[in-house]
Amino acid sequence: MIRKLTDAARRDWLRLARTENVGPVTFAQLIDRYGEASLALAALPDLARRGGRVSPLGVPPADEVLRELDAGHALGARLIVACEPDFPAALAALDPPPPVIWALGDAALLGRSIVAIVGARVASAGGQRFARGLALDLGAAGHVVVSGMARGVDGAAHEGSLATGTIAVLGGGIDDVxxxxxxxxxxxxxxxxxxxxxxxxxxxxxxxxxxxxxxxISGLSRAVVVVEAELRSGSLITARLAAEQGREVLAVPGSPLDPRARGTNDLIRQGAALCEGAEDVLRALEGVGLREPERPFAPAPASDADVDAVRERVAALLSPTPVSRDELVRAAGAPTAVVLAALTELALAGRAELLSGGLVAAL
Structure with a gap:
């Protein structure tokens, strides 16, 4: 639901997002269940206790959230929350979206057509040249380029698109260079x-x-281009996430003698589009819009008694190997709403991890 929050509601939203064991999936389930972040915050201690937690849940105090807001504003940054109209539509289409993002610089770029260029940190000179030129050409065609500001391909992609629009997504805070x-x-x-x-x-x-x-990075993008990547590479994780999110995935082919080409060649083998230049990316984007996630019908809220009856059964079905929530519901033999409520309590207690893509694992 798109809505404008009051300042107090934005503080509550951020406070819930920063709470221990509350990732994007748990956050979304809490908002779906309670409607308002303030109501979810009030329910957290009891939910965590019911899930089996003994020590108090780490909920940041209000003054800690105020300090974060002050620090961001001092840098000239904006906090954008997932339910508000100016949240990037591409990220809002994820299931679930990140609850909040900080943006420093020209936030209007987040609303334009975006293509990700990612690849090896220890990139070849040729790979960096290709990434820089591809970014330049995509920018000239009207697209913004996003990457992760790492060494190698990422840095080259940013350099090539500075004049036409570039976005750097950081793992730390917006001031963590x-x-x-x-x-x-x-x-x-x-x-x-x-x-x-x-x-x-x-x-x-x-x-x-x-x-x-x-x-x-993948969520902001209409397409992800991998320039160079070894078989075990964070760039391949980005490509996998992009495919799960319904984005186009392209890979630049390379010599079989270069380990940095093994990941990209394997992506092509698995069905990624071949990329030899901007024309291939533009062709892949023709007629492609953002795919809205298929959101299941929201069932009626589960009663505490129903959740109590299945919680430990659900916990016993979990393992460190992720399993889909749909499979868990079938194995538990309980209504979806009851199983999801039990998983939320187990996650808050630190006994389960709710992952994107509808997966859950034991902790």
Whole structure:
């Protein structure tokens, strides 16, 4: 539901988004269940206790949220929340979208047609030249280029699209410049493009932040182009996420003698479109719009007694290997609303992890 929040409601929304064990999926389920972030916040202690948590849930105090807002505003950044009209439509189409993003620079770029260019950090000179030229050509054709501001292909893609529109999605806060040698590039992107992050200003990225960053990169995009990538590469994660989100995926072919071509060649083998230049990307984008996610019918709220009866059964069915929530519902033999409510309580208690793509795993 698109709506404009009051300042107090925005603070509650951010506070819920920053609560321990509340990722995008849990956040969306809490908002679906309670309607307002303030009501979800009030329910959190009991939900976590019911899920089996003994220690208090880490809910940030109101003054901590105010400090985050002050820090972002001091940098000149904007907080954009998922339910408001100016939230990027491409991200809003995700199921679920990130609850909040910070944007520093020209946030209007987030509403334009966006193509991601990603690839190896230790990229070849030829790969960097290709990424820079592709970004330049896509910009000339009216598209904004998004990438992750990493070394190699990412940096080259930003350099090629600075004049026409570039977006850098960071794993840490919007002021977390990594690598350090990209300080100058970062400052140019802030001045001429846009920097985006899900995390609070001042936060340093950790390993677990990069998959979420990659999801935002693909989520903002109509298409993702992988220039160079080894078989175990974060760029391939971005490509997989893009495919799950209904985006176009393209890959630049390379020599079988170069390990950096193995990932891209494998993507082509699996059905990704071959990319030899901007013409291939533009052709892939013809007639392609954003696919709205298929959202299931919202069932009636589950009663506490019904959830109590199945919670431990649901917990016993979980394993570290992710399984779809639909499969879990079938295995539990309980109504969908009851199983989802139980999963939310288990997630708040730190016993389950609700993942994008409708998956859940034990913690």
């Amino acid at each position: 990594y690598p350090r040698e990209h300080r100058g590039l970062y400052e140019r992107i802030v001045a001429e493009g846009c920097v985006v992050s899900e995390n609070a200003p001042g936060r340093t990225a950790t390993a677990k932040d990069f998959p979420r960053r990659n999801r935002v």
